[in-house]
Amino acid sequence: MSLPTEAHFSIILLNLIMTVQLFVPCFIDQLYPQVAFNTIKVLEKAGCIVKYNDQQTCCGQPAFNAGFWGEAKDVCTKFVQDFDGVDFIVSPSASCTGFVRNNYGQLFQNNAFQSQARKVSNQIFELSEFLTKIMKVTNLGAEFNAKITYHDSCAGLRECKIKEAPRSLLNEVRGIELVEMNDTDICCGFGGSFAVKYDNISVAMADQKIENAIATEAEYIVSTDMSCLMHLDGRINFNGQAIKVLHLADVLASGY
Secondary structure, eight states: OOOOOHHHHHHHHHHHSEEEEEOOOHHHHHHOHHHHHHHHHHHHHTTEEEEOOTTOOOOSHHHHHTTOHHHHHHHHHHHHHHHTTOSOEEESOHHHHHHHHHHHHHHTTTSTTHHHHHHHHHHEEEHHHIIIIISOOOOOOOEEEEEEEEOOOHIIIIISOOSHHHHHHHTTSEEEEEOOOTTTTSOOSOTTTHHHHTHHHHHHHHHHHHHHHHHTTOSEEEESOHHHHHHHHHHHHHHTOOOEEEEHHHHHTTTO
């Protein structure tokens, strides 16, 4: 019996590497593309082969939340078709992840796509939960010399049940100081169309969140959801405040 060659070990290693499909949310695609690129860097650093279906569009959440279920189903059907047969879908958005995971079953109930939709909803993961639960990694060799505070998005905390995963990743970043703000689990006020329909309430909620963050003397507010951060950043810029916002992927991709 011959001993395994270097080529044999290479084949074994290749088979152990996780292949994932990246889903890029609309906000990130249109306004914050660096978050998508940094998500790829982080996943590759964790040992993944990242693939991207350039035919993908939206997860369907905006239309669904606005009450246009028929239009949403058309968009969601395309999502199911785009990611059918994929083992893992990873997204730098707890909002999109939570929507697919918690609503596709209801949307496609008694529908020809029910089985496929259920499978897709079980295979989508937000970045931090995929890294910690599936890849079993927390230290990605990142370095970020700053004091930060973390914002729990409603989608991350309530829809995806994510709380410790991003914190465990951030605590392994060299040079970082993570300080918890008061009421970190309170909504930032964005809520999609809520910010448009109830702008005065939305603004007041954002300002309270920012005040709590500034009270920690943090330089950055970090979160899993760029939609929340966009909302907060708008108020920060309007008020001329010094604190900045940063997606989790941007922090985890820093320093390498």
